[in-house]
Amino acid sequence: MATQHSRSVARLMMAPAVVLLLGWMLVPLTMTLYFSFKKYLPLRGGDLGWVGFDNYVRFVTSSSFWPAVQATLVIVGGVLAITVVLGILLALLLDQPMWGQGVVRILVIAPFFVMPTVSALVWKNMFMDPVNGLFAHLWRFFGAEPISWLSEASMPSIVMIVSWQWLPFATLILLTAIQSLDSEQLEAAEMDGAPPLKRFFFIILPHLSRAITIVILIQTIFLLSIFAEIFVTTGGAFGTRTLTYLIYQRVLESQNVGLGSAGGVYAIILANIVAIFLMRIVGKNLDA
């Protein structure tokens, strides 16, 4: 019953939400764009006027730009690989009927509810501390020299922390996908002579392909912007400075708002490229 009248009422009712959302997005975006074309140093003279594309050029020609891009890609790629592979294995495991299934499932999901700052602190102090951390104790128990994780193996450490946070998400989505698989298909494959491993590769994995793309899409968007984990643990040192962290440093540590804003615009463009790319994959997957 979408008459002309009810439609205009609906528009009116939706307007506040739409205006609010637009404002929420447009104001910061415009401000970022505005500052990116200015030389703006709050503690060193304030607004020093328009500089055109200077900030953009400086940001990409800086010696820390490419290492930051590389660090971002390593973290995103590493976390995606770990969460997808372990997520599939965990989902397969949790799909098996077992005693205490409900409790185990809740426990598996639990890390997702821990705030990034908190989980990073817990990992840093409880596990990775070279003197009192559990890993240090474990290493010493086997007579090995404890590793000072965050300085010697900074990248793997951060990938490990972030993977721990995102594994539940991947597991949850993949588990629901596995549960939606028609059991008769597996039985048919069994009768057709496919052993368990082949059943996994020919039946289960293709069935999961859509869920895997969704996991990759959503995680990529969130992983591009991880910040708290790095801020709390290494503070961007030892090669863990991602693009997001570099922008933060430009704006707050170097007090160069213009340069940071230009970096922000690059980040927006990068995120959109990824989004378009992934939307296409998901779209293609949903058609099939």
Next chain:
Amino acid sequence: MGRIVLEKVSKSFGDVEVIPPLDLEINDGEFVVFVGPSGCGKSTLLRLIAGLEDVSGGRILIDDQDATAVPPAKRGLAMVFQSYALYPHMTVRKNIAFPLRMAGLDKAEQDRRVEQAAEVLNLTDYLDRRPGQLSGGQRQRVAIGRAIVREPAAFLFDEPLSNLDAALRVGMRLEISELHNRLGTTMIYVTHDQVEAMTMADKIVVLQAGVIEQVGSPLELYRAPRNKFVAGFIGSPKMNFIEGPEAEKHGAHTIGVRPEHIAASPSEGLWKGTVGVSEHLGSDTFFHVHVDGFAEPMTVRAGGEVGLRHGDTIHLTPEEDKIHRFDAAGLRIA
């Protein structure tokens, strides 16, 4: 070859015994239908034969070899599932070729067998489509194709037609029967539809609560049902059961008369009653008659164009030699 023998096969899920020990012999080339109401254990029995469930006791012999502990793929049986269980991400060609690929046949042999099966099932034009792009009947044929290419000792069908609409079901019924005539392979077919059982089977196995009530050809079951359950299950519409004084006249606890073995007349007959609902099918007319003195209304088949309507008086006469007699336990009195 496809001779399957069940010896004292039983199945329990936990404490619940769904199939008490039963014996059954299925000869090579036979079309056997397991029929019974839902929950009677017919699908479980089929899955036991397929190997998808492990037996709790007894032995399964396939071609005189003990197959009780043999995994499903090695039993040489092919199964067609109720939901077809096609692999949605593979084309029809790949679906049909899947068992051959798993068996490690070379590509040329795979193609040859797939083409052959597709020809038999009229699927040649659809080989490069995905299951999602096919109609219900075509999917059914792909599922059968996947079973055929394996050249199994026996085919197992688990309610294969229940997802199809009525018209298609009749067509597929014919196609499966024709396929059986052509291949001459043993087929075991599970259904809850007695019409499918009657039309397709060489041998019907009627099951109730995991127990075999009767085994026989469709007409044996129709003519001489061993008990009240089989009598009521086989034949459409259902047999009428009459208890009380009328049954005692025939020296039985219950007598049964099929709707088609009762003559209806507006003027004279043995029993007098009023017409309740009348169903005019053109070729036949079914009357639901409330007979004076009987607890249950009776169903009666009359010729195509009998002009009786709701509320009219009707007289019924059963054919004496077609009356089935049952004792208090529901068993047939010969």
